[in-house]
Amino acid sequence: MTQPESTGYDYDVVISGASLAGSAAAILLARRGVRVALLERRADPDAYKVLCTHSITANAYPVLDELGLVPAIEKAGAVRNEARWYTRWGWIEPKAAPGGPELPYAYNIRRSTLDPMIRSRAGGTPGVDLLLGHQVTGLVREAGRTAGVRASTPQGEREFRARLVVGADGKDSAVAKYAGVPGQEYENGRFGYFAHFRDLPLRGGLGHTWFLDPDMAYAFPNEDGVTVIAVLPGKKWLPAFRDDLEGSFLAFARALPEAPPIDTAERITKITGTVNYPLHSRNPTAPGVALIGDAALTGDPLWGVGCGWALESAQWLAEAVAPAATGRGAPGDLGASLVAYARRHRRRLRGHQYLAVDFARARPFNPLERLMFSAAARDEAVARHMHLFGSRLISPPRFLNPVAVAKASAVNLKHRIRHRRAAASPPPAHLSRTEP
Incomplete structure (x- = not known):
C-alpha cells in the first residue's frame, strides 16, 4: 500500500472562494478524506453574490442531493423552477407526459439565503477549515508548479502550502491570474x-x-x-x-x-x-491548480446556468482528484486526475458555452433556433425536449440530433398545412349568408 508522502503541506487542498462552487467543493472533498482550507476574502459569514439569476438548473439537483442541502433548501421556501417561455409563435409550456415522470427540476432561491446556508454547511464539515477574511494575494511556486497560496488575513500575511490550489473566486479569478491560466473573453451584446x-x-x-x-x-x-x-x-x-x-x-x-x-x-x-458582462472561458487546470465555477467558465446570465455549473464543476473536481489530493497515490496521480477533470469539464460544458457565445451577439434567431422554438410552442414533446436542454441535462448534439430536428420539422409542417386548410375553407353557411 502506498504511504502518504511527507511534504510538510499545511493542507491537501486550498480553495479560494467560499461561495457556491468553493463551499460545495470543500464539502465533497472533505467527505472523501481531503484536508481543506476554504479561504473567503469577505469576513461576513452571511455575505452573498448579488448579481445572479438566483436559480439553480435541474442538472445540479444531484449535487444538491449529495450535499444534503435539498431538505434545507425546501424548508427555506425555495420554489421549484418550473417555467414557461414566450416566443413570437406562442408560449412554450413544458409539461410532464401523461402518465410519465415529472419533469426534472431544481430551485429558485435567492443567494442571500443560499450562500450563507452552503458556507455554514462547509464550515461545519469535518476536515474543512473555513477561514473568513482571507484574501489570496499570490501563489507559492515550487519545481515549476503551484504548491500553495499567500494570503492577507486578519492576523497579517500568511502562506498556505497545499498539493492543490482551487480557484473558486469568480469570473475575475485572482488564482487564474496569478497562475497565468490562459483563457478567452467574448463580448456580450446585451446588458x-x-x-x-x-x-x-x-x-x-x-x-x-x-x-x-x-x-x-x-x-x-x-x-x-x-x-x-x-x-x-x-x-x-x-x-x-x-x-x-x-x-x-x-x-x-x-x-x-x-x-x-x-x-x-x-x-x-x-x-x-x-452594462458589460462578457463571457469567459479558461483552461480549467494548470500544474497544481484547478478552476471551478465562474473562474473556469462564465456563462451568459440570461440562461441562468452559473449556479448549476458551479455546483457540477465542484462535484467533478472532487470525484477526479480526491484520492490523489491526499497524497496516498503514486507520484503523478494528481496531474493525471487534473487532466481527467479538465477533459470532463470541456466535454460537458464547451458545447453549451459555444452556443451561448453565439447567442450573446444579441442577434435574431437563426433558422435552426426558429425551427426548434416554434415547434416547441406547438408540440408538448418538443417542449419537453427543449426543457431538458434548457435544464442542461442534455448536450447540444443531443438537443439538435436528427430525430429531434425531424420531429420539429414535422410539427411545423403539420401546423402550416392546418393553417392553409383553415384559410382556404369557406366560412360556415350561417356566416356566409347575406342579409336580404
Missing part, C-alpha cells in the same frame, strides 16, 4: 438589470422567460414571496437606460406580453445590474 418584488403574481406560479428576439427578460419566483425580474436588452437600448434607469426598466417590464403586474407589487430592492 442586464434586475430588481426584486414582493406579492407579484405570475401565471400558474411559474417562472416566465421572454424571448423577444433578440431582447430578453425573465421573472422568477423565489422564497418568501419574492420575485426577481430581469431585463436583458440589446445594447441599442443602453442610451435610454443610462438616461433614465428606473423609467426604462419599468417601461420595458410593463411592455412584456402577459406582463407581470409590477405597479401593484412592492419593489423591495433597488434596480441593480451591469
